[in-house]
Every structure is written in C-alpha cells, then in structure tokens.
Amino acid sequence: MTRVAAIDCGTNSIRLLIADVNAGDVNAGDVNAADAATDGGALRLGDIVREMRVVRLGQGVDATGELAQEALDRTFAAAKDYAGLIRRHGTGKVRFVATSATRDARNRRVFVDGIRGILGVEPEVITGDEEAALSFAGASSVLPSRGADPVLVVDLGGGSTEFVLGDAGGVIAAKSVDVGCVRMTERHLRSDPPTADQIAAAEADVDAAISEAALLVPLERATAVVGVAGSVTTITAHALRLPEYSPAAIHGSELSLAAVRQACTELLGMSRAERAALPYMHPGRVDVIGAGALIWRRVLERLADVTDGRITTAVASEHDILDGIALSIS
Structure with missing residues (x-):
C-alpha cells in the first residue's frame, strides 16, 4: 500500500x-x-x-x-x-x-x-495533451469497460476543455482547446443574465474550438460521452434537481441529451442571484456556471450531429484528472 x-x-x-x-x-x-x-x-x-x-x-x-x-x-x-x-x-x-x-x-x-x-x-x-491523458485515466478508471468501443471524455475546465477519445487500450486521440467557464465568462458573458449577443459571441468561440478539436479527435467515432469536472457535475445536479450537491448521486448518472441540454439552457438564462439560491451550487461556481453550461450544451449538440444521433445520453463522472494524477504516482 x-x-x-x-x-x-x-x-x-x-x-x-x-x-x-x-x-x-x-x-x-x-x-x-x-x-x-x-x-x-x-x-x-x-x-x-x-x-x-x-x-x-x-x-x-x-x-x-x-x-x-x-x-x-x-x-x-x-x-x-x-x-x-x-x-x-x-x-x-x-x-x-x-x-x-x-x-x-x-x-x-x-x-x-x-x-x-x-x-x-x-x-x-x-x-x-498531458492534461487530456490524465483526465481520461481518471474518468475511465471508474467506468465500466466498453472494450473496443471508443468513448469520448470531455474535461470542461475553467480555462480549457479537453477532448479525449479512447478505449480499453488507452487514448486514441486528444486535443485541449482554450475555452472554459472562466475564460468565456470574462471574455463574453459579462451581463447578469447574459444578453443574446453575448451568448452568440461565446457560442461562436466554442463552436470554433470544437471544430479545432475535431481536426485531431474523430468525434464521429465516439459511442458514448463522459463529462468531468465541476461545470458538468453541477449541470448534472441541476438536471437531477438534487436537494444538495451529492457526489454519490451524480457520479455515473446517465441522462438523455435533451435533459442535459435543457438544464444547460436553464442555468445559462438565470441571474446570479437565482443560481446562488440553488441548493447544489458551490459559491465559487455561481458566476461561471452559465458559461460552463453554454460550452457543455454546444459540445453535446455537436456530438449528436456528427454521430447521426447514435449518442443520445451523457454520463457524468466525479473522477477526473485528480484521480489520474494520483494513479500516475502510485
């Protein structure tokens, strides 16, 4: 030990x-x-x-x-x-x-x-790339194996988002792009709640970043998508309407893309005061969760499109790069 x-x-x-x-x-x-x-x-x-x-x-x-x-x-x-x-x-x-x-x-x-x-x-x-590999190791370590079926892990952070396609053999392709909940909030979503123009500008940045990632990561090969990090788990808590933030309830939950997109749309449209009143919202995420929701929504919409509707659900994992780091030094 x-x-x-x-x-x-x-x-x-x-x-x-x-x-x-x-x-x-x-x-x-x-x-x-x-x-x-x-x-x-x-x-x-x-x-x-x-x-x-x-x-x-x-x-x-x-x-x-x-x-x-x-x-x-x-x-x-x-x-x-x-x-x-x-x-x-x-x-x-x-x-x-x-x-x-x-x-x-x-x-x-x-x-x-x-x-x-x-x-x-x-x-x-x-x-x-190193961040992406560690995120995949952490997320995949606690999820049931899908064998040769490629899984896309998306690590939605504050400054960047990592797209990692992998299977039981490890990482197939990975790309880190500079869109995250803090970066998009500071760059675009300055109003409370954000305006339609601000949302459109942020979506344009996110869409361009997803396209950049897709040049290296064949998103169309994904058979499932797993989201990690605080934005994704908080969005999942909102979709589940939890009475408090519960890692046990969130981890491994698989929700329809429609349910997750609806949760994202709701959070993006709320004021800071409304988000702060949610029982599962960490105070440090109140001002940036709207941008996190915007990013996650656009990612899921792109996946549904490029996989011709094959991906219909999204899984949330409480295990991510932190677990990958711990495993790497064991």
Missing part, C-alpha cells in the same frame, strides 16, 4: 486528493474509490482526503496574460492548508499539476517558486 497526494491546480479551483493505493477489485460505482488497469493488475484508490477550494487562479489571465497577485495569494493560502493536511496524513509521494491558467501566464515562475517553497515539490505545468 502506498499513500499518495495529488494536487490539481486549474483556472478556477485547486483540489487535493490524499489516497491509499491498493491492488484489488473495486466497485466501479463507488464514488470513493477508483481502479485502473496496470501491468500488475487493478489499482484501487481509497480516499483519505478530498478537498476543493475555488481560488480563481486564472482571474484576468485571458485579458492580461499574467497571474494576478490576489489570485496568487488565494492559491498560496490554499496550498499552505494542503501542506498541513499532507503532513498530518503521512503522505509519501506528492505530485502537483498546474493546467490552463498557469500555461498561459507570462509570470508563471512566481507561481512555481511559491508552490515549491510551500510544498517542497516542483509544480508541473503540464501541456494540454
């Missing part, structure tokens, strides 16, 4: 997973465990700690190209808390991964030096 700590630092949130890695079978429906095929058999992640803080590291990066000092301060404060948890739980191996916002920032060295000083590990600013 090995105890590991994985940290995923994205555009909107920073998350920590401390887990024990054990060989053995696992129930794929258990939200507190993940398994993945390895040369030595199955690996199981037994959660010790899962933490998420919305720090909005990517605040303003799309416009300025730099990480704002107040965003760095919020992120460093969370990292200090995580360092305490890692020490308390006696973690042997730690991997810190930073994604879209840090990739785009000219002053990322300030971030890298700060995290190294707090945690004693070198933060890895990974490429979009």
Whole structure:
C-alpha cells in the first residue's frame, strides 16, 4: 500500500486528493474509490482526503496574460492548508499539476517558486495533451469497460476543455482547446443574465474550438460521452434537481441529451442571484456556471450531429484528472 497526494491546480479551483493505493477489485460505482488497469493488475484508490477550494487562479489571465497577485495569494493560502493536511496524513509521494491558467501566464515562475517553497515539490505545468491523458485515466478508471468501443471524455475546465477519445487500450486521440467557464465568462458573458449577443459571441468561440478539436479527435467515432469536472457535475445536479450537491448521486448518472441540454439552457438564462439560491451550487461556481453550461450544451449538440444521433445520453463522472494524477504516482 502506498499513500499518495495529488494536487490539481486549474483556472478556477485547486483540489487535493490524499489516497491509499491498493491492488484489488473495486466497485466501479463507488464514488470513493477508483481502479485502473496496470501491468500488475487493478489499482484501487481509497480516499483519505478530498478537498476543493475555488481560488480563481486564472482571474484576468485571458485579458492580461499574467497571474494576478490576489489570485496568487488565494492559491498560496490554499496550498499552505494542503501542506498541513499532507503532513498530518503521512503522505509519501506528492505530485502537483498546474493546467490552463498557469500555461498561459507570462509570470508563471512566481507561481512555481511559491508552490515549491510551500510544498517542497516542483509544480508541473503540464501541456494540454498531458492534461487530456490524465483526465481520461481518471474518468475511465471508474467506468465500466466498453472494450473496443471508443468513448469520448470531455474535461470542461475553467480555462480549457479537453477532448479525449479512447478505449480499453488507452487514448486514441486528444486535443485541449482554450475555452472554459472562466475564460468565456470574462471574455463574453459579462451581463447578469447574459444578453443574446453575448451568448452568440461565446457560442461562436466554442463552436470554433470544437471544430479545432475535431481536426485531431474523430468525434464521429465516439459511442458514448463522459463529462468531468465541476461545470458538468453541477449541470448534472441541476438536471437531477438534487436537494444538495451529492457526489454519490451524480457520479455515473446517465441522462438523455435533451435533459442535459435543457438544464444547460436553464442555468445559462438565470441571474446570479437565482443560481446562488440553488441548493447544489458551490459559491465559487455561481458566476461561471452559465458559461460552463453554454460550452457543455454546444459540445453535446455537436456530438449528436456528427454521430447521426447514435449518442443520445451523457454520463457524468466525479473522477477526473485528480484521480489520474494520483494513479500516475502510485
């Protein structure tokens, strides 16, 4: 057994997973465990700690190209808390991964030096392709195997969205594009609620990004679609009309595309006050969930079109890049 700590630092949130890695079978429906095929058999992640803080590291990066000092301060404060948890739980191996916002920032060295000083590990600013592969590993680790049938995993983040087509043999093709809920909110959806013109401009950006991804990822080959990350799981909670945010209720849920698109349309049209009143809405997602809903809706509409209606449902997974990071250091 090995105890590991994985940290995923994205555009909107920073998350920590401390887990024990054990060989053995696992129930794929258990939200507190993940398994993945390895040369030595199955690996199981037994959660010790899962933490998420919305720090909005990517605040303003799309416009300025730099990480704002107040965003760095919020992120460093969370990292200090995580360092305490890692020490308390006696973690042997730690991997810190930073994604879209840090990739785009000219002053990322300030971030890298700060995290190294707090945690004693070198933060890895990974490429979009690396992010995609880790997201696929995390999501596919807890989903029933579809064998040779290709599955599309879509990781809808704050600054970027990853499209990963894969099967039981691993990743077939992957592409990361620069559309995410924070980036699209800051760039387009500034009104409360957004105007029709703002929505149209955001949709044009998203459609262009999907087309860019489709040049490398054959979306038409997908036989199923799995969405991961906070925007997708929150949209799923809305579609399910949950009385509170429940990972167990969300994970593995398979809903019709019509139901998910309707949930997206509702969230996009709400005011911030209306979204804040929803019992499953994290405060840090209130202002950006509309953009997340817009992106997810356009992705599902494109998939329905290119697969000639073969894909009629979407699956939500609570396991994503964070689990992939943990599995990668086991």
